[in-house]
Amino acid sequence: MKLSIVQTNPTFDEVQKNIDEAIALMESSPADFYVLPELFNTGYNFSTVEEVEQLAEPIEGITSTILKAFAHQRQCYIVYGFAESDDDVFYNSSALVGPTGLIGIYRKVHLYYRENIFFKRGNLGFPVFNTEFGKIGMMICFDWLFPEAARTLALKGAQLIAHPSNLVLPYCPDAMVTRCLENRVFTATANRIGSEDRGGFKFSYIGKSEIVSPNGEILTRLPDNEVNTAVIDIDLNEASNKRLNEFNDIFKERLKSVNHYL
């Protein structure tokens, strides 16, 4: 399948403009599966809970409606990050939509820094969803620092981990190589660029969106300052083979060694 990472530069609170930017980028690079950044429609740097209340959407809100229509029209899949309102509870979430509509959501488990003021920790675990191309898991940005997130998804059968991000620390793009190697999965990290200076807090986002293979090969990595996309042809079946060589199947090895952990 043709997998695309979409690297945007959202403006805080300009939801329609941010959606339009993402749609234009997707239109410019035809693909079967797109990954957009974390909170791609609202921007990241909330300064008050009231702003979250104003900008958060239910799972099937306006952003979902627009992206589901795009996915239906183009017969493609999209993973995107958004601020989710569930009655009066807010999550930093991602959704997977496809040609027939909503497939599933993930709610970020590892909340970074001030996200802890605005969002509740995800309560859905790390679900894996079936598509015509293979099994898809999602994690969001800071989840990268916790190997258990990718490991849980891989043990549940995920072949591709879609990873909407708003990275501010410099380590993730290289660390994802290890997440792929230790799980033999594909990852697609879609990050944003630019900076946001609001309410006395400034964040600069590092770009470098990338697709990494189960062998830890960086199949594509975008620059740190460019709104752009990259499309790579991949076969998710490659991620079903956990054998490194004739002696080491990494998941079987793990089971044989499990009594030695902790």
Ligand code: ACM
């Ligand atoms: C982050 O998790 N957005 C840094």
